Each structure stands twice: as C-alpha cells, then as structure tokens.
Amino acid sequence: MKRRTFLAGLGATGVSSAIFSPAIVRAAADTPLKFGVLSDMTGLFADNGGQGSVAAAQLAIEECGGKVLGKAIELIQADHLNKPDVGGNIARQWYDQEGVDVILDVPVSSVCIAVQTFAKDRNKMFITSAGGSADLSGKFCSPNFIQWTYNTYALANVAGKAMLQRGGDTWFFVVADYAFGQALERDVTEVAVKGGGKALGRAPHPINTADFSSQLLTAKSSGAKVIAIANAGSDTQNAIKQAEEFGLMGGDQKMIALLIDVNDIRSVGLKSAQGLLVTSGFYWNMDDRTRAFSKRYAAKMGKPPSMMQAGVYSSTLNYIKSVEAANTKDPAAVVKDLQGRTFDDAFLRNGKLRPDNLMVHDMYLAEVKKPSEVTDSYDVFRILATVKGEDAFSPLSASACPMVMSKK
Template identity: 50%
Template sequence: MRTVLATTACALALAAGTADAEISDGKVKIAVLTDMSGAYADASGMGSVEAARIAVEEFGGTVAGVPIEIIFADHQNKPDVGAALANRWIDTEQVDAIADVPTSSVALAVQDITRQKNRAFLISGAGAEQLTGAPCSPTTAQWTYDTYALAQGMGKYGVETIGDTWFFVTVDYAFGQALEASLSKVLVENGATIVGSVRHPLGSTDFSSFVLQAQSSGAKAIALANASGDTVNAIKSAQEFGLPQGGQTLASLLMFPSDIRSLGLDAAQGLAMIDGWNPDRDEDSRAFAKTYIARTGNLPSMIQAGVYSAVRHYLKAIEALGADDATAVVARMRETPVNDAFTKGGVLRADGRMVHDMYLMQVKSPAESSGDWDFYKVLATIPGDEVYRPLDAGGCPLARN
C-alpha cells in the first residue's frame, strides 16, 4: 500500500509539474483594459467586462484544467496610463492576455508591450488600421473593425446615396485621423470632392464652432469621423443649427446602440453607418443579445460582442493546445475559423486582422421599430475580403511569411 501511495503521489506531482509548465501560474488571467468613464464607456467599459465574463462562463470558468480569471481597469484614454497598467499586469500580476482597449493611441502603446513580453492582445475597441500595419505583432488579434473597413463601406455607398461633396468633423487623435484619411481616399476614388475638415478634442461637449464650419462649407454630406459620445453631441448640435433641415446629410462612421438610445429614433432615423456585428443575423446572435440584455439592460455594441468572441476564441485555442504561451495560442487562433454569435467563417490573418462580414446599417424610424433595441435595418452585408485591407497592402512584416 505504501508503494502504491508513493507511486500515485509521484505521478500526481509529475502531472502537476507538466501542467504548471504549460499553463503559467496555474490559471489563465485575462485583463480587460477599457474606458470606464470617457467617450467610449457605454460602447465598451463595464459592458466589455461583462461580455468577457459571458465567454468565460461558457467554458464553466475553467480551461485546460485551470481556472480563468477576469480583471479590468480604466485606461482613461491615456496611452501612458494604459501602458503602465499593461506593464504592471504582466510583470507583477501574471496576466496572460489583454482585451478590448478602445482608443487607438492606447492600443498602439499596449501592442508594443504585449509584443515584447509575449502576451496575447485581443483588440476589439481600437480601430486604427496601423495596428495590423508596420507595427503588427504575432500576438495581436484586431477583432471587430478598423478604419479601413469603415471607410471602404461608407465611401462606396456614400457617394451614390448621400452626395458627391463631403466635409469632415474629426476627433483629433490616431483613430479619427486614420478614419478621415482612409475615407477621403475612398470617396475621391469614387468621384467625390472633399471640401474641408475640422478637428475636435476627444470628449468634446460643445460642437457649435465645428458644426458651423461644416454648415458654411456647403457640403452635401457631413462625415462624423468620431464615435460614441462625440458622435451624439455632434448630431445634437447639427440638429440645433438646422443642418439636416438645410439639406446636408449626416454620415456617422461609427455609432453604437447606446448612441442611438441617447439620441432617440426621432433624431437618429435615417442615419447610415457601417457595423461589424448584426444582432439579428441568426439564432446565435439573437441568443447572445438576449443574454447580454438580460444581464446589463443594454444591447451589446459591436465592441462588446467582439470582446466576447475574441475571448471565447482565445480560450478555445488554449483548450486545444493545453498551454497559454501567447505566440502559440494566437497561432492556433489563426488556424481555426471563428464561428459564434459574432460572426460565421471569420479568419484571423497573419497580420492580426480578423476578417469577417461587415454590415451597412440604417437607423429605423419610430414606425419601423418593433420595440426596445430594435434600431437597425441591414442595407447590405459586405463580405470581409471585399472591405478589409488586402493582406499584402498594409506593410506588416508577418504577412510576407
């Protein structure tokens, strides 16, 4: 009996040692780095944390025999704050993956850190296409959208349906600048003229001067190259100054359900936008939306749905490998198509871009809506390989391998 017990104890010790070598620190720790109090708090924030929790719960709270832990913090839309949190999490709290990260300037800073320290970076909130360009990383997955895709969708559609002269109201940081540059290029390629632009600080509350400049430009279309609270405030100001009544059309390049709810369908009806997720696509998307609404009282944004999907796919890769080394796990994520409530047949490329369908949406009128959160009608489903930047066009060194 003593021999059997000793042999069993030795086997268990060896098994534990093997597990420790494959799953670092005996757990998988995912940090949601997000905006808790700024312009993107409603579209990401605690809603992104809840989306990550739903993904973890679908695994029963464990993966590859170890527990999964979710932590979170507010990066305050400041690259130095985000970088400090990322470094602390990795160096002292053994975080394996960082998820979400709205605000592209923060994401670019965090990507440098996760690349150097071999941690998975599951981007859902940040949209700068540079993330999968020259500074791309083998441990990054940019999941939900980017400025290139938004520009391609709106640029081709907008000239035909809105008008051939455009003016930009742009948020003044990496995301807005990239979106304006990308959309301008597509618009011009499709025969439009850019008559001017104005830039505003992130989190602006007074858009009067910016809207007046847009109004005086005489442009048929006013492109709002911003997001969330900035978009809502810009639309409210444009209505106050009578831009829609004067024949100028507002084109929102990035809007979320919380924005539509804040504006109300009377104010938002008719707005066109590009979105990365259709909550009414199929039974899986409707089921996830129903679960999320029951837990939060809100329809998930594409950012929040993207966090759920990215975390879920990351955990599936760990489960398949039985290990959490970031380079190996993200490589496994690239080998397996993404099929879940967010998308069907999604593909994670070598440059870190997850390619999936995008949707040209239009906000319903009050008469068209069937009730709470029934905001959108799909004008077109755009295949991902038609709207995302070609793999060989972004300058990512990994794309050449």
C-alpha cells in the first residue's frame, strides 16, 4: 500500500519503493520534516491526484534544495482507496509510528474528515489540495488543518452566478451521495436561490458509478434549464459521456460540471465536453508562470498538472518556507507564519490564509474549447474571467468555523 521516496537534493527525480525496518525508521527520527502524500493512487480520482501529486510535492522539495533547517526532507506516499477508515488508519500510523509531520492531497471529503481528527489529536499538520467540501474549513475546521486549493462554495459561486447570468434559473442536480457532492449541491442551491433561481430536484448516486442512465433521464424529464453534475473524477467523466448519448449536450437544457479538470476533458473528449463552463483555481496554460511550472511537472509525468496537483506543489513549497521562517515544525508557529503572508506563485495568485485556515485566492471561470480551436491536446480551456478570492469564496463573517465564531 505504501511507498517511500527520500529526497536529498535537486538531483532526486524518481520514486523508489522499499520496505524499511523499525531500526531504519528510528534512525530517521531526527528528520525535521516528513511529508506523506495520501491520495487515490489507482481509482477514480487518480488522474487528478495520485502519482501526479507525489511528483508535484517532489518538485517543491527539489525547489527548496531537498532540505529544511539543514536536514534532508523525506517524502512517503499511500493509497487511501477512497475509504475513510483506510485513510484514518494510515494517518494514525503515519503520525504515531512513522513520524510524519504533514499529510498532503487527500481527495474525498469524508476521508479528509477522518484524517483531520488524527491531525488535531496528534498535533500534526494536514493540508488538503483535493478535499473540497466547504465544511472542512467550516464546521470541521481545526488549528492544524488547511484547505489550500478550492472548496465547494467557490465552485458553486463562480459557475452558479455565470449560469444565472445566462438565463439558467432552474436547476437539477446529479449528485455524488457523499460529503463532497452533498456540500456542492447545497452551495450551488444557495447561490441559485439568492440569484432568483430554484432547484427542481436531485438524483443521487454512489461513488464510482458506471451507469448514469436513471439519473440523467430523471434530470431530462425535470425540464430544468441547468443540469448540474455535482461529482468528480471518473464519475464526472461517465456522466458527461452518457449525457451526450441522451441528447443533453448542446440542447435546450445546459449541462454544467461543477468540478472538472484537464484530464477529465481528455477522457470525455472535446466533442462531448465543448462549451461546458468550468470553475478552477489553476490552468496550466494561463500565463508564463503556469507554463514554466507545468513544463517542469510534465518532465516528470508527461502531461500538465491538474488544479489539485498544482495545489500540492504550492502547499508543499510554502509549508517548507514557513518551517524555515519559524525555525520550527511546530504546527502553531508554522500556521502563524502562513497566516501572516500573502502568496503569489505558480498556483496561488493573491492568496491569503484566513483565520479559519481556508486559503482564499483568485479563481477562474473557463469554458471548454471546441475541437476546431485546439492545437495542443491538453490546451482545452479558455479563461473567461478572473474572480478575486474575496468574491469567489464565502466571507469570513459567514464562517461556521468554531475558531472564528468563538472570536465574534
């Protein structure tokens, strides 16, 4: 289940695997910083996380010289299989037995909640770039947890308002029936209702669904102007492919995939996905800085990074910088330093870590290009608008985070 990578300098590029004896683990106990990338390595979220997230963390570590506070950084990885109990058990083992200081990535919000519990109890750090539920930095917030890349409110707010402006005032939801999908549906519904629209119904589905015929037929018969796909990974891919088969793409009813990335579009195909509106916090071909980082990433992985993989890079890089600045890996000191800075890197633009430990930054409204407009098979988005972080994310005054509410 687990593999380890030791990075001791700029020359480290590969991922090697080995089984280490307890003696070797104890010998590494004085390593000042140990990262664990906990992801979906083989399942429906692997394209947007997985080994690509490991590569992104490696790039950040290499950029910092492979060391922090004068000692080599260690990076390990594991597959949580999209199961909260598996993810929680790995987190407990990493924190208790293997000396992991910070866990990264972690797709699936319910797995994030399990990991969050152990991070708080063990006074260790957890930074997610893939967990999306707004509740993670809301009612489940904690001092040692950071939601770095996006949340469901930002996805809902940017894309929802754009659809309302285009006349989409009635909505139907095809919903992944777990924490992320439920939060996304809730947040989009709130945006739609505030904008004068209404939700006409929902069709839930379990994670890793192959057949969406029932949900899509129900959505079609609802008559809603907007059919919102509130899921992620291969669930999104399958839903869009089958929506085209049912005549839902390019018709009077408009489809919107609330979380979709470059790898998803390539799987679906431009013919099926063209015209879809997308909310993202990163696009590889947006400007010179995103292209420079993506070129380094592609040298490892053979393709550009997803938003979540770029978030792993950014969170790893800035966490290392704050450990150096604070001269300690103590979570309270590191978070204090992070909250005192403004971030501007290949991923974050105008980034600021709020008191609820939500990273607020610029988000982007994009549209999937037509096949005739594409010359690079990975250049699939057209950026339509930049939405400032304070306009994309919910205001701090509305936060349900106990750390914030106790100060009101």
